[in-house]
Amino acid sequence: MLRLLSRLGRAIWGRPTVDAAGNPTLTLNDTGAASSWIGDAATARSRASEARARRLLTRLLNAQQLRELEKHGCFTVKVPGRGTFCILPRSTFNVIHLQTGNLYCCTTEAFVPLSDLMLAQKLLLENDPERFFAAANCRPETFAGPQEQLLRRVLGNGEVEVQPRERSFW
Amino acid sequence: MHTLRILDSSGDRVIEFDESEASVNARREAKALFERMLASGAVAFKVNRGEGAVDEKVTDFNALENETVVIPRVVGG
Numbered sequence: 001m002l003r004l005l006s007r008l009g010r011a012i013w014g015r016p017t018v019d020a021a022g023n024p025t026l027t028l029n030d031t032g033a034a035s036s037w038i039g040d041a042a043t044a045r046s047r048a049s050e051a052r053a054r055r056l057l058t059r060l061l062n063a064q065q066l067r068e069l070e071k072h073g074c075f076t077v078k079v080p081g082r083g084t085f086c087i088l089p090r091s092t093f094n095v096i097h098l099q100t101g102n103l104y105c106c107t108t109e110a111f112v113p114l115s116d117l118m119l120a121q122k123l124l125l126e127n128d129p130e131r132f133f134a135a136a137n138c139r140p141e142t143f144a145g146p147q148e149q150l151l152r153r154v155l156g157n158g159e160v161e162v163q164p165r166e167r168s169f170w
Numbered sequence: 171m172h173t174l175r176i177l178d179s180s181g182d183r184v185i186e187f188d189e190s191e192a193s194v195n196a197r198r199e200a201k202a203l204f205e206r207m208l209a210s211g212a213v214a215f216k217v218n219r220g221e222g223a224v225d226e227k228v229t230d231f232n233a234l235e236n237e238t239v240v241i242p243r244v245v246g247g
Binding site for chain 1: 179182
């Protein structure tokens, strides 16, 4: 049934096409629809964008950040006078201050793939932190869940004392 | 050769140019785009500078080095 639906979808919306470099090309199907926004073609386009962004990110991280990314899926950035921040692979409130656990959300106005967002945050924190903090929204440590607390312990290099909190129903 | 890399939904858009006559148009396009992006709140950083030089914010097109990443304007999420 799924195969039949998939075949029907391709018949209607057209197959995704890619260029020699593996990037999806912009095509119109027989009905004149912009097929790269639909179904398999949209997925392929999104994956290609993220793969391109990931290649750029990994090329511009320093050796320690690259090791952290490969091991934990996130990496840390040191900001003089402010401490160490971890950039998580998600699109909102993805920058955590390891010393306090505060979460920051600062994103690009134009949509970019997740790895590009992580690169943008790294470059801003390392080279123009005032711009980052002027724009970012901040949520206190109490919003950080158990996964964020675990990262603080693992990546905090002993600077972090995370007290286990009793969880209660509100 | 200079590379201007503008982050966008496809990952990034690249414009390559140098001082030669052959790349006059590319250089003009890169300069116009760079200045328009920065005027709209984007920020640019010199990256991949070689010999251990750290990344650096840049606002002057004439100061671009090997590779520059332009980040669209950032907002609180």
